[in-house]
Amino acid sequence: MSSRRLDKKIDAAFKFVGLAATLFGLVVLAALVIDVVSDGHQRLGWDFLTSYPSRKPEQAGIFSAWVGTLWIMITTAIFAIPLGIGSGIYLEEYAKRNRWTDFIEINIANLAGVPSIIYGILGLGLFIRMMHLDRSVLAGGLILALLILPVIILSTREALRSVPSSIREASYALGATKWQTVRHQVLPAGFGNILTGVILAMSRAIGETAPLITIGALTYIPFLPTNPVAFNKEIPYIHLSLQGFLDPFTVLPIQIFNWVSRPQKGFLVDAAAGIIVLLTITLAMNAIAIYLRYKNQKRW
Amino acid sequence: MVGNRHACSLYLLIWFMLKRNNIVKFKEALIERLLLCCSLLSVLTTAGIIWVLLSETIGFFKHVSVIDFLTDTQWTPMFTNKHFGILSLLSGTLVTTFIAIAVAVPLGLISATYLSEYATDKMRHIIKPLLEILAAVPTVVYGYFALLFVTPLLRQFIPGLSGFNALSAGLVMGIMIIPLVSSLSEDAMHAVPMGLREGAYALGSHKIQVAFKIVFPAALSGITAAVILAVSRAIGETMIVAIAAGQQPKFTVNPLVPIETITAYIVQISLGDTPHGTLEYSTIFVCGTTLFVITFFLNVISFKLKRRFQEIYE
Structure with a gap:
């Protein structure tokens, strides 16, 4: 007892x-x-958000860093989202179970676990040395796109798997083709969960530092990538340009790392202020993702 | 004449329908090919990684012998007296990894057991996403925290602690990978069928006995998968160690002194102005290869184990 x-x-x-x-x-x-x-908190303010990095800690800001983060995120999204979702659809809806798909699956699981700095080395060899993209927004965005691709693929697959097969069968019974079924039934049904995965993947990309350092992005950048839309006085008054994608950049986590590694106390304060901004962005994105996941918990 | 015209239009109609059907078929096939290309991109990525790493690594080993690389205990590629002994970087990596795992595995497994066996559904739904936030915090932020909060805090208890050390970097890294351990282990425990638990209760077991003698062993392959994945993650973690653990390659297991991990070395060289194409520069590819090989094996083992528990219970 x-x-x-x-x-x-x-x-x-x-x-x-x-x-x-x-x-x-x-x-x-x-x-x-x-x-x-x-x-x-004392460094945070309008000036901090609208100033370029500087030698004097009191005057330094994160203007080029957050604009760079925005550029990189847009580039990453353009490549990673369609490719990741497309690949997830193929593996979950089209692929037959055989050795070949098995191989692709192990491969994706491994890629999801490859250290992010390895992607930086891949980018260094592929985008910088072979394609001569230099330390551009495009090179950085492509590296991060490859990095988050497995995350998007895995979450897309999970989202599609939770859509019951009765929905597919009903669609086929009405004479729909495979793609029509996927496009009009399965994807909309799994959309909420796919979106959650995409947001989480993007929030991971925002915080990544190591792969961008490897391609040499850690430089003093007191300017912004070329504006994609410029206005001028001559016809046709508006000038569109993709030059920004080929310009050098810095991003928030790299700016923070730069400040952390300096000995002056003032820069550590700048780093903390930068971290507040970065943390606010990532935590907000995670909160949105958690909310979406909660809202989309459907019992079929 | 009239019948002929009818036959003609019927023929046209059938031809049109067939053609339309062909267009649909063509479109379907095209879409499938496109989607296949998307998923082949991930295979290409792996191929690209291996190709970039190998092409530089082979060049490196033409100048440095493999035996020196694996047995030398000094790593001084930047000095005039060059040594390329990976052991000193590897020991740094293993020390920080060991500390991180010593934090993450006990905490992660206890909280997984708690969430799976003790917590109510409602609590699990609140706590799990909150824990995931730990993994979402950018690593550069953890680096700042390790260097400027944890190290000064530990120095009050450990007087001999250097400003840069493996201990605080490892501890903070451990906190970061808790959700990796707890989330996957919890999934594995949750997948253990209710019948096993009920059987144990029927024999008069307590909850704690059920948790540790029934559920834990039954979920062991999933739990092992989680732990291995955590080890792989800790080995590849970069920013925390680059900021807080120092830049001094040393063949030691002392966690109180500055060390350098494989990843931190890659960052150090990337930041410097070592000219591309030199032997010194190619060391980052060799370090990358070492890192890739280790994590690759861990990832694949973890994947196979994870699949096994999914096959058994789902």
């Missing part, structure tokens, strides 16, 4: 230990946020 009572006590104790272990990470996260906000 005493051993039963002991077990009960252990049971109650584990309930407590388990909760403590689960919440421990969140406590650390809270400490991190408080630390960063208390370090950096």
Whole structure:
């Protein structure tokens, strides 16, 4: 009988230990946020968002960094989203189960676990040395696109898998072709979950630093990529340009890393302020994703 | 004459329908090919990685012997007296990885057991996404936190701690990979059929016994997969160690001194102005190859184990 009572006590104790272990990470996260906000809040302001990096910590800002992040994200999205979703559709809806698909699957699982810095080395060899894209927005965006591709593929597959096959069968019964079924039935049904995966993947890309350092993006960038739309006084008054994609860039995490690695105290404050901006963006994107996932929890 | 005209239009109609059908078929086939190309891109990516890494690595080993690379305990590619012993970078990587795993595995597994066996559904739905946020914080932010919060904090207890050290980098990295361990393990535990638990209860077991003697062993392949994936992630983690662990390749297991990991070395060379095409520069590809080979094996083992638990219970 005493051993039963002991077990009960252990049971109650584990309930407590388990909760403590689960919440421990969140406590650390809270400490991190408080630390960063208390370090950096005084630097945060309009000036910080609209100034270029500078030698003087009090005057430095993240203008070129957040504009660069925006450019890189748009480039990444253009490549990664269609390719990732397309690939997910193929593997989940079209591919037959055989050795070949098995190989592709292991390959994607491995790519999802390859260290991000390896993608930087790939970009260095492929986009910089072979294609001579230099340290451009296009090269950076392509690297991040390859990096998040497996994430998008895996979440697309999971989203499509949760669509019941009765929906597909009903569509076929009405005479729809495979693509019509996918396009008009399966994709809309899985759309919410695919979107969640895409947002999470993009939030990961925003925070990536290492692969962009490898292609040499860590430079002092006191200018922006060329504006894609420029207005002038001559006909046709508006000038469209893709030059921006070939211009050098910096992004938020790289700017932060640059400031962290300097000895002056002032730059550490700048880094903390930059982190507040970066964290706000990533946490907001994650909150949106969590909300979407929660909203899309459908029981078929 | 009239019948002939009818036959003619019927023929045209059939021809048109056939043609329309062909267009649809063609479009379907085209779309399938396009989607196939999308998924082949991932195979090409792997091929690209292997090609870029190998082409430089082969060139490197024409100048440096493989045995020196694997047994030398010094890594000094930038000095006049050059040594290329990967062991000193590898030891740095293994020390930080070990610390990270020592944090992430116990915490991750306890919280996975708690979430799967003890927590209510409602709690699980709130806590799981919150834990995932830990993995979503950019690593450069963790690097800042390790260097400017954790290290000063630890220094109050460990006087001999250097400003850059493996300990705080490893600890923070451990926090980051908790969700990786807990989420996948929890999935594996959740997939264990209710019948096994009920059987144990019927024999008079307590919840704690069910959790650790029934569910845990039954989910072991999934849990192992999670742990291996976490190890692979810790080995490849870059920014935290580049910021907080230092840049001194050293063949040591002492976590209190500055060290350098494989990844941090790649960052260091990328930041410097080493000319492309030199032997010094090709070291980053060799380091990349080492990293890729290690993580590749871990990832594949983890994938196979994960698939096994999915096959057993789903």
